[in-house]
Amino acid sequence: xxxxxxxxxxxxxxxxxxxxxxxxxxxxxxxxxxxxxxxxxxxxxxxxxxxxxxxxxxxxxxxxxxxxxxxxxxxxxxxxxxxxxxxxxxxxxxxxxxxxxxxxxxxxxxxxxxxxxxxxxxxxxxxxxxxxxxxxxxxxxxxxxxxxxxxxxxxxxxxxxxxxxxxxxxxxxxxxxxxxxxxxxxxxxxxxxxxxxxxxxxxxxxxxxxxxxxxxxxxxxxxxxxxxxxxxxxxxxxxxxxxxxxxxxxxxxxxxxxxxxxxxxxxxxxxxxxxxxxxxxxxxxxxxxxxxxxxxxxxxxxxxxxxxxxxxxxxxxxxxxxxxxxxxxxxxxxxxxxxxxxxxxxxxxxxxxxxxxxxxxxxxxxxxxxxxxxxxxxxxxxxxxxxxxxxxxxxxxxxxxxxxxxxxxxxxxxxxxxxxxxxxxxxxxxxx
Numbered sequence: 001x002x003x004x005x006x007x008x009x010x011x012x013x014x015x016x017x018x019x020x021x022x023x024x025x026x027x028x029x030x031x032x033x034x035x036x037x038x039x040x041x042x043x044x045x046x047x048x049x050x051x052x053x054x055x056x057x058x059x060x061x062x063x064x065x066x067x068x069x070x071x072x073x074x075x076x077x078x079x080x081x082x083x084x085x086x087x088x089x090x091x092x093x094x095x096x097x098x099x100x101x102x103x104x105x106x107x108x109x110x111x112x113x114x115x116x117x118x119x120x121x122x123x124x125x126x127x128x129x130x131x132x133x134x135x136x137x138x139x140x141x142x143x144x145x146x147x148x149x150x151x152x153x154x155x156x157x158x159x160x161x162x163x164x165x166x167x168x169x170x171x172x173x174x175x176x177x178x179x180x181x182x183x184x185x186x187x188x189x190x191x192x193x194x195x196x197x198x199x200x201x202x203x204x205x206x207x208x209x210x211x212x213x214x215x216x217x218x219x220x221x222x223x224x225x226x227x228x229x230x231x232x233x234x235x236x237x238x239x240x241x242x243x244x245x246x247x248x249x250x251x252x253x254x255x256x257x258x259x260x261x262x263x264x265x266x267x268x269x270x271x272x273x274x275x276x277x278x279x280x281x282x283x284x285x286x287x288x289x290x291x292x293x294x295x296x297x298x299x300x301x302x303x304x305x306x307x308x309x310x311x312x313x314x315x316x317x318x319x320x321x322x323x324x325x326x327x328x329x330x331x332x333x334x335x336x337x338x339x340x341x342x343x344x345x346x347x348x349x350x351x352x353x354x355x356x357x358x359x360x361x362x363x364x365x366x367x368x369x370x371x372x373x374x375x376x377x378x379x380x381x382x383x384x385x386x387x388x389x390x391x392x393x394x395x396x397x398x399x400x401x402x403x404x405x406x407x408x409x410x411x412x413x414x415x416x417x418x419x420x421x422x423x424x425x426x427x428x429x430x431x432x
Contacts, residue, residue: 005275005284008423009430012066016390017146020062021072021160022055022153022177024088024098025107025127026080029375029414035114035121045115050414051087052109054153054177057376057415061383061405063092064421065430067390070094072143072163073156074130076106091416097143101128113373113413120375130159140166148390151175151382157184164191173389177382178218181205181321183333194227194389196382202230204321205336207314212258213301215240217310220354221336227395231381233374236268236288236362237399240299245357252295256302257358260293264360267291271365276426277404279411279418283370287429288362288403290396300353361399364407376415381406383419392432401429 031046051060059069071093075081077100084106085095107127113120135143140163144150150167152160154177161184167174168191176192178185178201189195195218202214206221211230219228219240226243238261269289277285318335322328381402388398405420412418422430 006278006424006426009066009425009427011422012391015068016066016148017068017070018059018062018149018151018386018390019070019072019143019147019163020055020059020151020153020386021163022155023053023107024051024056024071024073024075024084025053025109026050026084027052027109027111027375027414029111029113029373031113031115031373031413034116035112035119046413048414048417050416051084052376052415053107054155054179054379054382055151056084056088056093057379058151058153058177058383058386059093060088060091060416061380061409061419062386062390064419065384065387065405065425066422067387068092068094070097070143070147072097074099074101074128074134076100076104076127077102078105080106080108097139099130099134104128111375113375118371118374120373122375130156132159132162135159135162144170144172147172149173149175149386151177151386152188153177153382154179154182154185154188157182157188160188161191164188175382175386175389178205179378181318181334182325183327183330186336189222190224192222192225194229194385195222195225196229196231196385198378199230199232203313204317205314207310207312207317208305209309209313210258210302210304211238212256212261213305216257216299216301216353219356229385229399231378234363236360236403237381239359239361239395239399240354240356241359241395242354242356246296246355249296249357251355252293252297254298254300257299258302258304260297260299260358261360264291264293264358268360268362271362274426276364276429277408277420277424279370279408279420279424281411283366283408283411285404285407286365287400288364290359290361290399292396293358296355296357298353298355299358359396359399361396361403364403366407366411371410372418373413374410375413377406377409379415380409380419387430391430394432397429401425404429
């Protein structure tokens with residue numbers, strides 16, 4: 001591959017340590033022409049076996065962007081685990097705090113990549129539990145030493161709460177991912193400075209029918225989080241910021257977040273025709289655009305907001321999440337307000353609205369036929385946000401970087417092969 005069209009970034013001037021805690025395992029990826037019908041047999045077009053897991057993938061993205069990540073997780077004491085460690089270390093990830101469970105298998109996931117439909121279906125088999133008692137005070141101190149940020153992917157929540165409380169006590173910024181409903185996730189979210197959610201999480205957690213109303217409900221329930229970002233797949237991402245982001249800003253007006261987002265959608269420009277990244281397979285990626293609502297807004301719910309209907313919908317989403325997690329008897333554990341942890345007391349009651357800035361970012365542009373697999377696109381986005389926060393990049397630039405990295409990732413099968421190195425990215429994408 002030639003990067004002649006991209007003036008790539010050089011190495012970071014200093015080593016910046018970040019910590020990630022969460023899932024790590026092995027992915028078995030089967031690419032098929034179309035998703036099979038019940039009882040149908042078909043052959044794979046391509047099969048890949050590679051490292052996976054949200055936290056491990058996101059840290060791999062961050063490492064290739066130049067950070068020095070350390071992973072906290074638990075895998076098996078088996079041959080798969082040996083391969084996991086080797087792959088992580090090959091990308092420069094510190095595996096000192098990856099615990100090995102002797103006699104237990106490592107986590108693994110079967111992933112069916114549907115080429116025709118552009119979807120991927122994941123069937124996960126977890127490994128041994130990481131008990132909170134395994135995070136001793138000396139271990140926690142060693143994990144957090146010199147860390148610029150701690151990221152949690154929402155798994156291993158009971159143990160994650162131990163590390164999150166310690167990070168807050170040490171005034172280390174905390175980023176929490178909310179991919180889907182999980183037990184104790186609410187308590188972890190309550191400790192976050194920054195929250196990044198999947199496209200469907202806000203509506204699942206709050207039951208709101210409109211994404212704008214759901215995002216407003218998420219932000220109002222998490223008063224500690226100064227930034228809430230929701231990814232929207234090919235439609236890019238939306239971000240709310242408050243606290244320092246709105247201090248000194250004139251309040252432009254009062255409006256439903258749904259309406260503000262709709263107006264910003266109209267302002268999003270066509271992606272640039274520049275080449276901002278070249279994938280290993282030679283695919284050219286162009287950055288998207290970012291637009292802001294002028295000033296800070298007093299954001300409210302839309303006219304369609306119905307609290308009773310939202311509560312019922314949220315209960316339904318909790319039941320589905322519990323069933324998908326083979327935990328159908330614990331539906332209440334997945335619902336909002338379910339956590340008994342003291343940390344969850346920081347989750348506020350629903351508010352009529354908040355004052356915040358609103359930003360929309362489009363996805364990066366690449367040829368449609370260049371998209372091979374979306375597995376791990378969200379992880380690559382979060383790894384880029386980790387980079388932006390750790391290096392002090394403005395958040396609008398961070399969103400631009402994240403969209404380019406996510407697009408580049410999609411040019412290869414699996415979560416990691418398509419992740420770009422710094423040298424594949426335009427230098428200005430990585431500068432603060």
